[in-house]
Amino acid sequence: MKGLLYYKSGDLRYSEEVPEPIVVNDNDVKIKIAYCGICGTDLHEYLEGPIFFPKPGAMDKISGFKLPLCPGHEMSGVVTEVGSKVTNVKPGDHVVVEASSHCSDRARYKETVSQDIPFCSACKAGKPNICKDLNFLGLGTGSGGFGQFVVYGADHVLKLPDFMPLDVSALCEPISVAWHAVELAKFKPGQTALVLGGGPIGLAAILALKGHKAGRIVVSEPALIRRQFAQKLGAEVFNPLDHKDAISDLKNLLPETEGFDASFDCSGVPVTFQTSIEALGPGGIAVNVAIWADKPIQYIPMDLTYQEKFATGSMGYVVKDFAEVIHAFEEGLIPVESARVLITGKVTPKETVQKGFKELIDHKEANVKILVTPNGEI
CATH class of the missing domain: 3.40.50.720 (NAD(P)-binding Rossmann-like Domain)
Known part of the structure; x- marks a missing residue:
């Protein structure tokens, strides 16, 4: 698939040969990415990283994956395939991804990471956003929304109401x-x-x-x-x-x-x-x-x-926060057109470094959120 790969600080490369993720587990959801925001964390990874991303040669503590991987964790898209036990979404649904990864997510990566690691105290206490090994899809756990497709667990995927446009929906994460x-x-x-x-x-x-x-x-x-x-x-x-x-x-x-x-x-x-x-x-x-x-x-x-x-x-978010943000849109407490004010640009993966990252670095006061469109505008 097409996408932007992170190798190390200052080294992002566009490729049309990024491995396309596949549904492996019965709770997996495959999503065709519509929009993915460039986050300040992505900029820090580019300028000063790796921070969340594993260092070259090292493995992510949740998935066991190594670089290069596609960045991008502020995602919206369309479901294309689901595992046999997924009931909360179906192919064709418009969705957002709560991209955090924590102790419970190791079970998705049986082939690449040990399954004998006990849950940390935070995860045991029901606070996965402060997991000892916290990471995110698109920051090391797996390739994220700067590629055309992602696969993640259904418990991280939330269906959008019909009225929500996919570009504004990518703002659910921030x-x-x-x-x-x-x-x-x-x-x-x-x-x-x-x-x-x-x-x-x-x-x-x-x-x-x-x-x-x-x-x-x-x-x-x-x-x-x-x-x-x-x-x-x-x-x-x-x-x-x-x-x-x-x-x-x-x-x-x-x-x-x-x-x-x-x-x-x-x-x-x-x-x-x-x-x-x-x-x-x-x-x-x-x-x-x-x-x-x-x-x-x-x-x-x-x-x-x-x-x-x-x-x-305050550290990150949990799935409940995403659900409540979506509900606030449904209730009109967060108007769609107000949120749209935050979108100041859209770029393809091929032009993301020059017109996305460098634009945000050099003209940060004039920009809020630039969205990457891996599959063109959907």
Whole structure:
């Protein structure tokens, strides 16, 4: 099949001889990919990897697969074949893929990885998104959506409602990342939220908060283009560079509660981490959604203690998040055309490096989500 293969950092190659995955297990689903978003994680793999991908010569801990493999984990497509025990989808269904892989997924790869490895504590506790060996289809477990077809377990595949266009459906993955963070904040309808950073996940957080019926959403973002995107999605915007004391001025937006009910750091720099805590009202919850470099930062524990605030991190998603995002689309809480605002380009696998990766690297403020179309527009 046609696809884009990852070999190592800086080495992505278009090929028309990528091995096409086949249905092996009775719960397998084969999907013809319609659209697959280029994620910030894909960019990090290209610039600094391998991170999730196994190092050259090494094997993925879940599947036992080695490089090269096709990237791409933000997928929508059409089912073409199913295993004998699959009941939740059928050929012809439009679907999205929850791409995480964890201890329970090893059972799919009996020929390539040991079946004697016990489940980790997180998976035993029903928290597969923080599995000790967490990975993703399209990041090492197997070839992903930058190729024409994928095969994955039916428990990771969700049917789409008929009205959902396949290009917008590829956004279910980044919105699910944000949705999981909002769930961790124990967010209630009518509450207030501060989103720090207006990049792809920050903008997805606006949609996730709309899906949770947020009362007020403020996005703090220095880049004008990103603030404009946030406004299009219905958020209030705040430029921290226009304020001498940005934290106080953010809190003053909500004098009745002396700060926000929840904050979501989607930037991952020391000033946004500090703001995420200090801009909260008493008892507020700060959720780190950003992926940080492995370096320490300054932190004052009493910033939490004095007003019994909470700070936590959010990692990925679970199938339940995808199902709830799809339901939010069905209920009209996330309008299809609002989500479509995030799509800023579409490219074929052959042009993905130049018009996809390099466009996002060199002009990141002007782009949100560029979609790869391995089979042409469907």
